[in-house]
Structures are given as structure tokens and as C-alpha cells.
Amino acid sequence: MSGHSTYQPQNAFMKWMERRLPIAGLVYSSFVVYPTPRNLNYWWTFGAILSFMLAIQIVTGIILVMHYTPHADMAFNSVEHIMRDVNYGWLLRYLHSNGASMFFVAVYIHMFRGMYYGSYKEPREVLWILGVILYLLMMATGFLGYTLPWGQMSFWGATVITNFFSAIPGVGETVVTWLWGGFAVGNPTLQRFFSLHYLLPFVIAGVVVLHVWALHVVGQNNPAGIEPKTDKDVVAFTPYATIKDGFVVVCFMMVYAWFVFYVPNYLGHADNYIPANPAVTPAHIVPEWYYLPFYAILRAIPNKLLGVLAMFGSIAILAFLPWLDTSRVRSARYRPLFKQFFWIFVAVCLGLGWLGAKPAEGGYVIAARILTFYYFAHFIIILPVLGWIEKTKPLPNSIAESILNPHPTSGGTVTR
Amino acid sequence: MGVASTLIPLIAQMNPDASTIAAGAPIEVDLSPVAEGQVIKVFWRGKPIFINHRTKKEIDEAAKVDLASLPDPQPDSARVKPGKAQWQVLVGICTHLGCIPIAHSGEYDGYFCPCHGSQYDTSGRIRRGPAPANLPLPPYEFLTDTKIRIG
Numbered sequence: 122m123s124g125h126s127t128y129q130p131q132n133a134f135m136k137w138m139e140r141r142l143p144i145a146g147l148v149y150s151s152f153v154v155y156p157t158p159r160n161l162n163y164w165w166t167f168g169a170i171l172s173f174m175l176a177i178q179i180v181t182g183i184i185l186v187m188h189y190t191p192h193a194d195m196a197f198n199s200v201e202h203i204m205r206d207v208n209y210g211w212l213l214r215y216l217h218s219n220g221a222s223m224f225f226v227a228v229y230i231h232m233f234r235g236m237y238y239g240s241y242k243e244p245r246e247v248l249w250i251l252g253v254i255l256y257l258l259m260m261a262t263g264f265l266g267y268t269l270p271w272g273q274m275s276f277w278g279a280t281v282i283t284n285f286f287s288a289i290p291g292v293g294e295t296v297v298t299w300l301w302g303g304f305a306v307g308n309p310t311l312q313r314f315f316s317l318h319y320l321l322p323f324v325i326a327g328v329v330v331l332h333v334w335a336l337h338v339v340g341q342n343n344p345a346g347i348e349p350k351t352d353k354d355v356v357a358f359t360p361y362a363t364i365k366d367g368f369v370v371v372c373f374m375m376v377y378a379w380f381v382f383y384v385p386n387y388l389g390h391a392d393n394y395i396p397a398n399p400a401v402t403p404a405h406i407v408p409e410w411y412y413l414p415f416y417a418i419l420r421a422i423p424n425k426l427l428g429v430l431a432m433f434g435s436i437a438i439l440a441f442l443p444w445l446d447t448s449r450v451r452s453a454r455y456r457p458l459f460k461q462f463f464w465i466f467v468a469v470c471l472g473l474g475w476l477g478a479k480p481a482e483g484g485y486v487i488a489a490r491i492l493t494f495y496y497f498a499h500f501i502i503i504l505p506v507l508g509w510i511e512k513t514k515p516l517p518n519s520i521a522e523s524i525l526n527p528h529p530t531s532g533g534t535v536t537r
Numbered sequence: 538m539g540v541a542s543t544l545i546p547l548i549a550q551m552n553p554d555a556s557t558i559a560a561g562a563p564i565e566v567d568l569s570p571v572a573e574g575q576v577i578k579v580f581w582r583g584k585p586i587f588i589n590h591r592t593k594k595e596i597d598e599a600a601k602v603d604l605a606s607l608p609d610p611q612p613d614s615a616r617v618k619p620g621k622a623q624w625q626v627l628v629g630i631c632t633h634l635g636c637i638p639i640a641h642s643g644e645y646d647g648y649f650c651p652c653h654g655s656q657y658d659t660s661g662r663i664r665r666g667p668a669p670a671n672l673p674l675p676p677y678e679f680l681t682d683t684k685i686r687i688g
Contacts, residue, residue, distance in 0.1 A: 280634075281652075284634050298552065300551070302551055302554070303561075304553065304583045305583030306583075309554065313551065399580070400585055402651065404651050406636065423667055425668075425669050428667075482654055
């Protein structure tokens, strides 16, 4: 994305506009003629899905705010009012709550794609770190949003998460009182969580701009993990990537619609339909499914402060991935050992997620401790060592060759 | 200097406001309706306070415990007012992650927290589980033999 766009406006109005604010030229060079590796597979469409979901969450969210009341005495009833009285309120609410889940499904796939194909490696380190920042912002936004209906899970989830900060030695209690705006979670807490929940999606949008900018400067990675060398390795973004993204977005919407219209409360927790009661703690406090692996890690460590640090550490460690993985080869396609460890890692994450929903006793705690240890070992021990000892497969000479002539014999030529 | 004077109000506004602090003023609780063996809950500063009219058995159990075996050692006598060992006044919030424990349950005949399994004894001291500290005492005093002021 350096230098002027190759956009040549045809009509008089566009010529006038391009001289003053070359936005059409920017869109043209970034999303129309932008050179895209020709071998991208469907795992590369999730960036577009994420952008789409962010837009949906913002639109449904802003509309919901027209009918929601952010006060502890009225929040729960205002959400029921949305569900029962507001025209299509039930649809907007379910779109927003299930939209958050779909947003997280897409982000996890997007992140696992990055880990598998080495998209975090040089020169894409900053792109990856911006992604980790986006993930943290998403988690914060999701947590804040979940407190807003002021149900039992909203209230107690807020209590548990804000209590984490009391683990900080010395200033912990002061920090928690400051966060609460009172002596316990209450109306001041709800009101500020509402304000921040409205703010953060726009911060996310800003960081997404940086993320796409960083991407366009270095170019996309691709399943072979080797950089494009000639024009034969790339195609124009439009129509190829545009249509592919559009198609996958439609498929994704079908899954989304199935949840919204057939099982809209499946991913939620029934206890959140009980108004918040500070005197009664629900028997099983669990966060939403997308936080479960980290909840399992938190509960696995018997010490309060260390548990909180381990939980935050398990996310923070992602930022160091470009430096922890010492291999010169990017894509798991050519790293047979890494490929196996990758899938073990995926299974460990799923296992931790499952354990996060279970009561913290007996065999579940032991299993959570083993998987937590493995989670960190994957980053701190396995990845660095693998890079040194692994025997990788030979890389293809170019992207074009990897598709058109995957097994070249000596002297063979590509006729295309 | 300029930055500090800009930032201080922006950050300090999040601390409890005047109305919240006023709502946290001391409360008086009449103990005469509380029967022996009964635990009542009152709210002070948004937090549940357990007031437990302990039986003789519970008081004796609390006194007999070997302090060296406690994760957070504290004698029962330090957790009640002199001459009023039957009245236990505790902040009913588990010191682990903030759930409300259930009274008269658990292996130590005290309080049991259902969230992650912390067990407290008849003095409200942590015996087992992930909670790091005993159930804290709120500030309180006896105005008469049957009335306390909390806060």
C-alpha cells in the first residue's frame, strides 16, 4: 500500500472527488486490484466474517440501546420489554447475544489458522500482536455486555471477575472499590460497564483498521507459507477473494440464523433469566462458553493470585508466539512434527473448555492441572525446541508451482 | 502538573460517590428475635453480613481447634466481642472469588461455599479449599446486650 493507486476515474464527478479525497482510489487498490495469493483456502475467509460480525454487533447493539435502561432497578425489565413489546425486539436481542458467540467462533478459527500456517512469523509480528490486542478487546467487550441484562449470571459474573483484582497485593482492595464505584457490585458498576461496552467496539473498529493496514503492508500469508514472487502467484482481490468471502459469509449466516431462530438460548445460561439477587449465589457460576478454557486455567491453580496471573498469562503468551516459535518454515504443511503438536494443542484447548464448565472437584481438577501445564509447555518448551530439531519437508519453489505442478520432476515445465 | 490536574478528576470520579457512601452508613440490628442456632443475613454497604447466634456446641468446637492447623491462624476469641461468644458477626463473602457461603454446612459444621468448595468452621475460619483467608469481621459494636451497630 505504498504510492498512488492505479485507479483511473472515468466520470467527471469521480475525477473531481479523487483529487480532493482519494477514497475511491484507496478502496480500489486495497480491495479490488490488491494482489492476493492464488492458493488461499477457506480458512482465509474468516477475516471478512469477523468484520461482518463486528458490523452486525454494532448495528444491533446501537438499536438495542434505544430501548435498554442501564440502571440496576430497571435493566432486567427493560430487556424483557425488548423481548416482548419492542417490534422485532426479540430478533434484535437474539441477533446480538448469538452474534457475540458467532463472533468468538470466527475469532478462534481465525487465530488457529494463524497458528497453523505461521502467519505470525516475520514480517507479520505486529499484525499478530494487533490481533492479540483485538482479542483482548473482544473479551472485555463480551464480559461488559453480559453484565448488562442484570440477571443472576450477569451480577455474579461481574462480582467474580472484578474480585480478581483484589488478588493484587497491597492495592487490590482499593482497585476493586474504584472499579465497583461502591462497596459491592451495584448500580454504579452497571452504569460504567454500559458506558465502556458502548465504547470498546469502536476502539475495536479502530484497531481493525490498523490490523488491515499492517496486513496490506506485508501482504497476506498463504497455505504454502512462501511469499509471492511473480505475478503468476497472485490474483486480483476482486472478484476472486470478494466472491469467496461473500459465499462463506452467507454460509456462516446460515449457521448463525439456525441459532437465532431455532435454539437462541442454547449457548446461554438459564440462570440469567433470574433477576440479579445479591443475597443468593447461584449453585454453578460459569462464564459464557468462549471464556471456559481460561476459567479452567484459573481454577486449576490453587493459589488466588497465581491463578489470576496464570489466566491472564495464558492470553498474554500469545503475543510472544513470533519469538517462541524458532522454525524458519512458516506453514505446518511442511512441518510434519509441528502439525501433530498443533492438533494436540487444539485438543488441549477444547479439553480445557469442557473442564471449565464442570465443577472444580476431584478428577476434573487434576485433569485441568495437567492440561494447563501442557498449554504453557506448548508455548514455552515445545515450540522453541521443535524449531531447532524438526526436519521439515522441502518447500515448493513458488506458490504457482505448489498448485499447478505440486510434484515437479527434474526438467519438467508448467504448461498453462 | 497540567496532566495530573486533568487526570485526577477523570479517575477519581470512579470512586464511590457521596450518595453511595451515605447509603453505607452504619445500621443497627436488633438481636432479640434471633433464636439460638439461627443465622440471619443483613445488608451493610451492599455486602451480606451473617449474624449467627451460636450454640454452646459450636462455640466449644471453635475454641478447641489447634491454631497451627489453620491456613489463616486466628483464635476464636479474637473473632467475637468479649463476653459475647455466642454472637458471631461476619461478612458473608467467600474470600476466594466472592460467592456467598451456605451456613450450617460443610464438614466443619460452619460455612460451605458452593462455587469452588471452600470450607469454613464454626468460627468462620478457612479450613480447606482455595480461599486464602478467614471470613472477615465487619466493624461492629454492642449498643446493648441485644442490639449491635454495624459500621
